[in-house]
Amino acid sequence: MKDVIICLVILVLLQIFTPFWWWIILVPLVCGVLLAKTGWQAFRTGMLSAGLLWLVWSLYLMFSGSNIIAQRIAIMIGLNSRWLLVLMTALIAALSAGFSGSAGYFLRAALVKK
Amino acid sequence: MKYIKLIISTLLVCGLFYFLNYQHGRLPPLGKLLNPSAGFWQNNTSGDKVPEELDVPGLKDEVQVLFDDRHVPHIFAKNSHDLYFAQGYITARDRLWQMEMQTHLAAGRLSEILGKSAIETDRYHRRLGLLYGAENTLKAMLADPESRAAGEAYAEGVNAFIHMLNYKSLPLEYKILDYQPEEWTALKSTLILKLMSLTLSSYNREASMSTTREALGDAVMDELFPIYPLFPEPIIPAGSPWNFDAKIPEKPENEFRFNKGAVYAPDEEKASPGSNNWAVSSDLTSTGYPILCNDPHLGLSLPSIWYEIQLAAPDINVYGVTFPGVPTVIIGFNENVAWGYTNAGSDVFDWYALKFQDKNRKKYFYDGQWRPVSTRIEKIKVRNGPNVEDQVIYTHHGPVVYTDSKSSLFKNIPPGCALRWTAHDPSNDFLMFLKLNRAQNYDEYVHALSFFDCPAQNIVFADMSGDIAIWHNGKFPLRWPGQGRYISDGSDSNYDWQGWVPRADIPHIKNPERGFVSSANQEPTDSSYPYYLGSSYGSFTRPARINERLIEMKDISPDDMRRLQIDTLDLKARAILPGLSILMEEQKLTPAEKAAFKKIKLWNFKFLAELIEPTIFEYWWRELANIIWSDELEHPDGQLNRPGTNVTLDLIINKPDSPYFDIKTTEEKESLKELTFLSFKAAIQKLTERFGSMDESWTWGKARGTDINHLARIPGLNRKNLETNGNSGIVNATSLTFGPSWRMIVALGPELKAWGIYPGGQSGNPGSKFYDNMIDDWAAGKIYEVHFLKKPEIKEEHLSGKTRLRGAK
Incomplete structure (x- = not known):
């Protein structure tokens, strides 16, 4: 749980002050290297922190002025529902961050000899 | 094992990054986008919401901008530089992507954004000489201090906005198509004018006319494609005197004939840009001052082609619509005058057949000698692909757009011919807008018009002193009657344009007796006008309807004008439906056909969305025209040119026994009576096949409707299936993709009032509530009273934002 909070806080700060999306890959990766104890834990840390962040953030925006654009983008992508688009946003973050988290852990596991 | 896990998960992460960070075909970079x-x-x-204060480096003084309840900016500057700077800044804030997209289109640079799929479109626009023409226009624009200052200040303003952008604030389409805006230049403003010239002055079918003449002979051409229209409704009322001597070039004795032209491809949803405008004198209005109206019909898109604005500085206060990317107001009014346009349609676009010395095409034959060509290299950058270098041959006529038929993108471009087009000539057209924006009376309006060459427009005018006027304004070549209808001989100087119609002689009228001036793309004059200007004008149906209503009306209020702009009565239907109904052999119809016929017999000729009758009539008319002409116009390569609506109407109304009604493939001799029956049956069959039996799905709004597509055709960013009234050839000239792109009514007077609406919204941001907010009211025929402010003050309930632009210290 502590890992999730650390990862989330770093992500929030970096995402607020810079426009780059790939923090959700890089930050969980680094957390995976430094914090995780198992591959699954690293996956869960990334998935929960980035997935929750993008889910809550897009939901918040949906209720504060982004509902029009979300509906249009949903149609553009072929989802037709903006709520599905929120889910897709969260899912993409969760999966990218999850996999990069475990990649981070595996990297450490490969480098550090027991 | 641990290495395998590492390798698999690393590959997976790299794959995800690659998938989410880059564009794949039409799929945007999802990571960045989401x-x-x-x-x-x-x-x-x-x-x-606009910030209350903004530091904008480059401004000389403070500029106040008020946004009203439709997000129309009212810009108050202290000098001319800041005015056009702020116009550029504010317009870019709402429409930057559109501005850049349209100029990339005109410059033949779409491939830089869209990749190799756009190469042929780019080649077409380059080879047509749009960039070449824009460069010539730019030279003229920069040579004049007034236009140079405005063009450069505007560009500075646009760039000031671009420099403030970051990825987060980038307009949506940049994120979807994954690229960045570049610096704005004055050249881009001229490119937008060239794009308008292409839309409005490049109509031509000389190639197919030449083929048609070879197949049918001159006598039949004169009958089916008359030089002067059969139902005249000229802009300058018939019988007006001409007080000048005209020098007309001689037609060469053995006229050149070109027989390698293409054939015409009749297309079903044929709609062309057109427009209406009129001004009524103070004697006829309820307000005691002139009222001026304009609704230009153009291809509809989101973002809209127009951006509404008010521009005020110490020597100017003007309101109207602008082209995003061009400084000044294009259509509008100031405190004393109002103006608007319809397309002139006179011919300024000719093809010249060339004889090259050999396959290398280095020299062409001209007046007994071999003349060298010049070559322009067009370099097209292609995203994710090798760049393309294209060589375009230029003769003294102009560019050879395509050298062979294989590479020709459009059938109406004859391969191996050179294009002579006024849009290539240097001219400071832009100066007209600058001067019209500040014009105070008729003389200043006429002076302003003299700077505008292409695309020629019927420019309507009214002022506070009570003057109303219209000029068929542009640069027109001297022609013998009919010159330029067919492909010309590029090797004989007798076919070259021999000079220009003097500006004072071009058709115009001021304060005519009937108390109004009007135009709707019809012929400018009757056949007594000494110069020949062209023969591809719009049909009489729209102008005749406008004129009959204006003649009937008295004590005209602005709301009467609104109702006329959305008038849906079809003169074509009124002219032929009663006669066709009498000819119809009703007893031979099936019950379903009978039911449809009963409906249309009682119809009031109005193209209203909720009615079924317009749909039946439209299908019937199409079938009737097909059955009359398709047998006559057969050609081994397709179909020859089809005569215009007026000729078909003339046959139906005046010549019911014309041999053209006979269907050549049958033994019997058909007349209009048989065709009436056959075409009606065919129409009902088509309708039933498409929509099932007659019910709500046959209503005009559902069967035809209007689509407003996004400029880059991105799904989700458009508005489709609008149930609209009107049709082309009707005052409310709304069709599937074309329509009144801006409706404006200006009631001049000490307390000037004006109304306007266009099918879109002020913001180009698809996520804004101002993206498409005017569309439903536009479709319903409503119009908004505009806020023409004298000072930077507006009632609180009409204010949506207020900002002060300050030059950074």
């Missing part, structure tokens, strides 16, 4: 912190989620309604 990122809540900077992706599409940020292109939301927060942009609708």
Whole structure:
């Protein structure tokens, strides 16, 4: 749980002050290297922190002025529902961050000899 | 094992990054796009609120901008530089992507954004000489201090906005198509004017006319394609005197004949840009001052072609619509005058057949000698692909657009011919807008018009002193009657344009007796006008309807004008339906056909969305025209040119026994009576096949409707299936993709009042509530009273935002 909070806080700060999306890959990766104890834990840390962040953030925006654009983008992508688009946003973050988290852990596991 | 896990998960992460960070075909970079912190989620309604203060480096003084309840900016500057600077800045804030997209289109640079799929479109626009023409226009624009200052200040303003952008604030389409804006230049403003010249002055079918003449002979051509229209309704009322001597070039004795032209491809949804405008004198209005109206019909898109604005500085206060990318107001009014356009349609676009010395095409034959060509290299950059270098041959006529038929993108471009087009000539057209914006009376209006060459327009005018006028304004070549209808001989100087119609002689009228001036793309004059200007004008149906209503009306109020702009009565239907109904052999119809016929017999000729009758009539008319002409116009390669609506109407109304009604493939001799029956049956069959039996699905609004597509055709950013009234050839000239792109009514007077609407919204941001907010009211025929402010003050309930632009210290 502590890992999730650390990862989330770093992500929030970096995402607020810079426009780059790939923090959700890089930050969980680094957390995976430094914090995780198992591959699954690293996956869960990334998935929960980035997935929750993008889910809550897009939901918040949906209720504060982004509902029009979300509906249009949903149609553009072929989802037709903006709520599905929120889910897709969260899912993409969760999966990218999850996999990069475990990649981070595996990297450490490969480098550090027991 | 641990290495395998590492390798698999690393590959997976790299794959995800590659998939989410880059564009794949039409799929946008999803990671960037869906990122809540900077992706599409940020292109939301927060942009609708403007900051109270903004530091904008480059301004000389403070500029105040008030946004009203439709997000129309009212710009108050202290000098001319700041005015056009602020116009550029504010317009870019709402429409930057559109501005850049349209100029990339005109310059033949779409491939830089869209990749190799756009190469042929780019080649076409380059080879047509749009960039070449824009460069010539730019030279003229920069040579004049007034136009140079405005063009450069505007560009500075646009760039000031571009420099403030970051990924988060980038307009949505940049994120979807994954690229960045570049610096704005004055050249781009001229490119937009060239794009308008292409839309409005490049109509031509000389290639197919030449083929048609070879097949049918001159006598039949004169009958089916008359030089002067059969139902005249000229802009300058018939019988007006001409007080000048005209020098007309001689037609060469053995006229050149070209027989390698293409054939015409009749297309079903044929709609062309057109427009209506008129001004009524103070004697006829309820307000005691003139009223001026304009509705230009253009291809409809989102973002809209127009951006509404008020521009005020110490020596100017003007309101109207602008082209995003061009400084000044294009259509509008100031405190004393109002003006508007319809397309002139006179011929300024000719093809010249060339004889080259050999396959290398280095020299062409001209007046007994071999003349060298010049070559222009067009370099097309292609995204994710090798660049393309294209060589375009230029003769003294102009560019050879395509050298062979294989590479020709459009059938109406004859391969191996050179293009002579006024849009290539240097001219400071832009100066007209600058001067019209500040014009105070008729003389200043006429002076302003003299700077505008292409695309020629019927420019209507009214002022506070009570003058009304219209000029068929542009640069027109001297022609013998009919010159330029067919492909010309490029090797004989007798076919070259021999000079220009003097500006004072071009058709115009001021304060005519009937108390109004009007135009709707019809012929400018009757056949007594000494110069020949062209023969591809619009049909009489729209102008005749406008004129009959204006003649009937008295004590005209602005709301009467609104009702006339959305008038849906079809003169074509009124002219032929009663006669066709009498000819119809009703007893031979099936019950379903009978039911449809009963409906249309009682119809009031109005193209209203909720009616079934217009749909039946439209299908019937199409079938009737097909059955009359398709047998006569057969050609081994397709179909020859089809005569215009007026000729078909003339046959139906005046010549019911014309041999053209006979169907050549049958033994019997048909007349209009048989064709009436056959075409009606065919129409009902088509309708039933398409929509099932007659019910609500046959209503005009559902069967035809209007689509407003996004400029880059991105799904989700458009508005489709609008149930609209009107049709082409009707005052409310709304069709599937064309329509009244801006409706304006100006009631001049000490307390000037004006109304306007266009099918779109002020913001180009698809996430804004101002993206498409005017569309439903536009479709319903409503119009908004505009806020023409004298001072930077507006009632609180009409204010949506207020900002002060300050030059950075």
